[in-house]
Amino acid sequence: MSMDSPRRSPDDHHPTDTSELQLEIESILLKHLPLDPDSLPPLQRQQHLQYLVRNLVQGFPSRYISQDASQAWLLYWTLQSFGVLGVVLDPGNKQRAIDKILAWQHPEGGFGGGPGQAAHLLTTYASVSALAIVGRPGAGGGWDQIDREKLYAFFMSLKQPDGSFLVTHHAEVDVRGMYCLLVVAYLLNLLTPELLQGTPGFIASCQTYEGGFSSASQPYYTAVAEGWGTLLEDIRPSLGEAHGGYTFCALASWVMIQPYLEVSQSRSTTAATTTPTTTRGNPSIDYKRLLRWLVQMQGSETELGGFKGRTNKLVDGCYSWWVGGCFALLASLGVGGHAHDAGNQEHTADGNGEWDDDTDESVWDKAALQKYILCAAQHPAAGLRDKPPKGADAYHTLYCLAGLSAAQHTVRPLPARRAEIDQAWCETLGSSHQQLRRVAFADALAWSEEEGLSHVLGGSVNRVNATHPVFNLTTTHTQGIMSYFYKQTVPRRT
Amino acid sequence: MEEDQGLFADRPEWADVVPIEQYEGAPPIAPIFYTPEYKDATNYFRGIIKTGEKSPRVLDLTENVIRQNPAHYSAWQYRYKTLIALNAPLDAELELMDELAVTYLKTYQVWHYRRLLVQQTNNPEPELAFIANALQSDAKNYHTWSYRQWILAHFNDDALWRGELAFVEHMLDSDLRNNSAWHHRFFVVFQSGVREGDEDRDVVLRRELTVVKTKIAIAPSNASAWNYLRGMLDHSKTPYSTLRSFVAPYSVPHPEQHEAPLEMLWTLRIPSHHQGLNYHASQQLNSWRISMKPPVEMI
Ligand SMILES: [Zn+2]
Numbered sequence: 110m111s112m113d114s115p116r117r118s119p120d121d122h123h124p125t126d127t128s129e130l131q132l133e134i135e136s137i138l139l140k141h142l143p144l145d146p147d148s149l150p151p152l153q154r155q156q157h158l159q160y161l162v163r164n165l166v167q168g169f170p171s172r173y174i175s176q177d178a179s180q181a182w183l184l185y186w187t188l189q190s191f192g193v194l195g196v197v198l199d200p201g202n203k204q205r206a207i208d209k210i211l212a213w214q215h216p217e218g219g220f221g222g223g224p225g226q227a228a229h230l231l232t233t234y235a236s237v238s239a240l241a242i243v244g245r246p247g248a249g250g251g252w253d254q255i256d257r258e259k260l261y262a263f264f265m266s267l268k269q270p271d272g273s274f275l276v277t278h279h280a281e282v283d284v285r286g287m288y289c290l291l292v293v294a295y296l297l298n299l300l301t302p303e304l305l306q307g308t309p310g311f312i313a314s315c316q317t318y319e320g321g322f323s324s325a326s327q328p329y330y331t332a333v334a335e336g337w338g339t340l341l342e343d344i345r346p347s348l349g350e351a352h353g354g355y356t357f358c359a360l361a362s363w364v365m366i367q368p369y370l371e372v373s374q375s376r377s378t379t380a381a382t383t384t385p386t387t388t389r390g391n392p393s394i395d396y397k398r399l400l401r402w403l404v405q406m407q408g409s410e411t412e413l414g415g416f417k418g419r420t421n422k423l424v425d426g427c428y429s430w431w432v433g434g435c436f437a438l439l440a441s442l443g444v445g446g447h448a449h450d451a452g453n454q455e456h457t458a459d460g461n462g463e464w465d466d467d468t469d470e471s472v473w474d475k476a477a478l479q480k481y482i483l484c485a486a487q488h489p490a491a492g493l494r495d496k497p498p499k500g501a502d503a504y505h506t507l508y509c510l511a512g513l514s515a516a517q518h519t520v521r522p523l524p525a526r527r528a529e530i531d532q533a534w535c536e537t538l539g540s541s542h543q544q545l546r547r548v549a550f551a552d553a554l555a556w557s558e559e560e561g562l563s564h565v566l567g568g569s570v571n572r573v574n575a576t577h578p579v580f581n582l583t584t585t586h587t588q589g590i591m592s593y594f595y596k597q598t599v600p601r602r603t
Numbered sequence: 604m605e606e607d608q609g610l611f612a613d614r615p616e617w618a619d620v621v622p623i624e625q626y627e628g629a630p631p632i633a634p635i636f637y638t639p640e641y642k643d644a645t646n647y648f649r650g651i652i653k654t655g656e657k658s659p660r661v662l663d664l665t666e667n668v669i670r671q672n673p674a675h676y677s678a679w680q681y682r683y684k685t686l687i688a689l690n691a692p693l694d695a696e697l698e699l700m701d702e703l704a705v706t707y708l709k710t711y712q713v714w715h716y717r718r719l720l721v722q723q724t725n726n727p728e729p730e731l732a733f734i735a736n737a738l739q740s741d742a743k744n745y746h747t748w749s750y751r752q753w754i755l756a757h758f759n760d761d762a763l764w765r766g767e768l769a770f771v772e773h774m775l776d777s778d779l780r781n782n783s784a785w786h787h788r789f790f791v792v793f794q795s796g797v798r799e800g801d802e803d804r805d806v807v808l809r810r811e812l813t814v815v816k817t818k819i820a821i822a823p824s825n826a827s828a829w830n831y832l833r834g835m836l837d838h839s840k841t842p843y844s845t846l847r848s849f850v851a852p853y854s855v856p857h858p859e860q861h862e863a864p865l866e867m868l869w870t871l872r873i874p875s876h877h878q879g880l881n882y883h884a885s886q887q888l889n890s891w892r893i894s895m896k897p898p899v900e901m902i
Contacts, residue, residue, distance in 0.1 A: 118824070119824045120822075120824075121821070121822040121823055121824050121825070122723050123779075123821050123822045125777075125778040125779060125780050125781075126777075126778045126781075127778055127780035128779075128780060138812075164633060165632060166632075166633075168633060168634040168635060168636055169633065169634070169635045171635070171636045171637065171638055172636065173635045174635060174637060174641050174671065175673075175674055176635070177635060177645070177672050177674075177675065178672065178674050178675045178676055178677065179639075179674070180633075180635070182633075183633060184632075184633055187633060202632060203629065203633035205629075206632050206633075207632070208631070209626070209632055210629045212626060212631075221677065222650055222676070222677070223625060223651070224625050224626060224885070225623065225625070225648075225649040225652055225653075225677075226675075226676075226677040227677040227680055227681075229676060268855075272803055277676060277680065278680065279680050279683050279684070279719060280676065280712075280715055281664060281711060281714075281715040281718075282682065313651075317786065317789075317834075318789050318793075318830070318831070318833070318834025318835075318837065318838065319786075319830045319834065323749075324745065324749055325749070327752070327753065327756040327757070345793070346752065346756060346790050346794035346795055347790075348749040348752045348753055348756075349745050349748055349749040349783075349786070350745075350748070350782055350783055350786035354744065357641070367606065390643075402830075403830070419743075419782055419828060420782040420785075420830060421780045421781070421782045421825070421827050422743070422782070422825050508715070509873075520715065529617050529849050580812065
């Protein structure tokens with residue numbers, strides 16, 4: 110490639126607020142383009158670790174008061190950043206973290222953003238994920254202190270007739286809440302058909318004409334004095350445009366409901382009668398349109414290959430994970446390798462999909478994203494950020510690191526690994542919904558890093574840990590907490 | 604309106620409430636450095652939650668907490684429960700919200716709380732103008748747009764829908780790259796039922812085609828407009844090939860395939876300004892697309 114300055118986005122001689130802002134940001138980003146493409150700034154591992162340790166040990170400055178209702182998130186972002194950087198906390202700090210998380214558990218089930226705060230799906234996810242990282246079984250370990258029965262009741266109390274969930278009582282419906290609920294239900298072995306009923310249809314209804322997903326959809330039109338109007342069958346219009354964060358949550362949820370679809374489908378075929386199953390009532394999403402939108406979200410060379418979260422918006426480091434992380438999810442559904450037939454929706458996460466051996470054939474530019482993170486998203490002092498000249502924060506630090514991980518590694522469900530886990534499954538007495546939970550357990554833990562397929566820009570000094578594409582926990586932490594709550598022994602990787 | 608009355612701990616009328624510290628014992632890991640005012644208000648808020656009190660002073664307290672931290676969802680939730688329990692006047696509450704929504708435009712809570720109130724008052728009429736005003740300072744605010752779509756769909760009143768297309772036109776006139784406005788247009792035209800005057804869908808389709816073609820002609824690199832075009836073709840099951848002559852001048856030749864399927868036309872534009880870095884990716888996308896099941900026109 111030549112050393113010419115890369116091409117700026119055209120404004121077609123018709124400048125508007127959007128194009129002016131875009132060009133302004135491009136001027137800033139171009140200053141971060143390395144003069145010598147072969148010498149990129151390294152990952153400032155030590156500085157980022159110091160930044161994380163400072164937040165953990167000394168604390169967060171008072172501008173973080175705005176995140177007082179997100180204390181669970183602050184802790185999860187920090188702990189999972191350590192996980193991605195391959196750092197383990199000492200037992201004393203682990204215990205302090207566990208004690209703090211348990212103070213957020215609500216007497217009626219679920220976790221709030223801080224002590225005395227109402228339980229909320231997002232903070233429940235952050236709390237349980239943080240416990241997956243630092244917790245353990247036994248007294249004071251955090252895991253046995255989670256009131257799973259009340260948690261499940263809390264989940265069911267948020268469920269809406271269209272298959273969606275409120276994020277907390279008297280609050281909004283959105284796909285983030287659904288994602289958070291599903292992750293927790295997976296990790297803590299709480300999946301039931303009742304919990305998931307209608308949810309596939311809700312997810313599908315949030316896909317917009319652009320291909321990405323919106324925050325929610327409108328289930329009915331006519332306002333009625335009490336409760337719900339008639340549930341719409343066909344069009345449930347999406348509320349809000351396609352958005353990277355919501356798209357990740359919707360797609361990861363779609364991956365997580367595959368075992369439910371599979372089990373309920375096989376049940377209906379066993380009960381098969383003379384009437385053939387109609388496609389109606391089997392919600393589907395348009396993978397092709399989704400993939401097209403995802404690819405469009407990756408910025409140009411001028412934007413250093415970072416991701417944006419919506420059409421005609423600016424690149425931002427956190428979409429490295431929210432959008433960059435979607436490709437592994439789609440690949441698990443059989444979409445994204447150029448040899449695949451995306452129209453085949455029967456292929457699910459447990460399938461025997463063929464894979465291309467060369468990840469360079471990826472539909473997105475993994476090296477370019479690494480470039481954005483190394484060159485633009487690292488704050489010169491410490492921590493990671495949206496884009497220059499912004500400051501670093503805990504949220505962007507995690508999602509830039511997780512995005513870097515997604516760009517370096519290939520993590521995918523391996524059929525052989527899945528079979529191994531499935532064969533070792535032990536029926537547990539008194540546990541219901543065994544079939545669903547067995548499929549979910551094997552699907553979740555079949556995700557494996559393909560060591561030979563990592564491409565680390567800047568060499569091994571920049572290498573970060575692989576993270577689970579659905580949960581954003583390391584595979585070790587995922588396996589640890591799941592095998593405990595499902596009472597299973599997972600066979601060693603061979 | 605909340606005047607600066609100092610800490611709740613110093614107010615005699617709050618002397619009967621026992622404030623509750625957030626954490627017992629040793630200081631927690633990863634603490635936030637609270638200001639004395641925030642610590643004071645939230646200590647009293649925890650005290651109130653414990654006793655379950657729902658009284659007018661709780662409205663003062665929750666307003667105080669919200670002004671210091673508008674993302675405090677529990678304060679919003681408790682405020683709503685108190686308001687309903689007291690049967691408090693909702694108009695005054697909406698007036699306060701007019702101010703808070705503009706100040707804290709980016710929080711989820713202000714917009715959802717507004718939804719709750721409007722569901723109670725059952726009076727959506729002033730909302731559209733309020734939203735239009737809010738969009739002036741932040742034309743792509745996600746919550747604001749979703750709130751507008753919810754107002755329209757939930758109340759589904761012809762009087763509300765009537766001016767919507769003109770509103771979208773106005774927003775696109777000021778920035779034809781505003782993707783939120785394009786999405787709103789799709790919502791209004793294709794996803795929310797058929798309204799009076801729009802019964803002939805062919806006429807609607809032709810009208811939209813004209814609109815989008817005109818806007819593409821003004822700014823051919825505008826992805827929002829192309830996505831809208833594809834969206835409406837998909838929605839109406841119109842073959843892409845019907846637009847061959849319109850699209851041809853905007854496309855660039857594909858290096859491998861001289862007669863590229865029309866399906867690719869917008870993608871083919873990508874290499875022109877993504878040359879280099881993204882070229883490989885878009886090449887891959889193209890080859891993936893080629894392997895898609897034909898015929899593409901049948902989507
Ligand atoms: Zn961001």
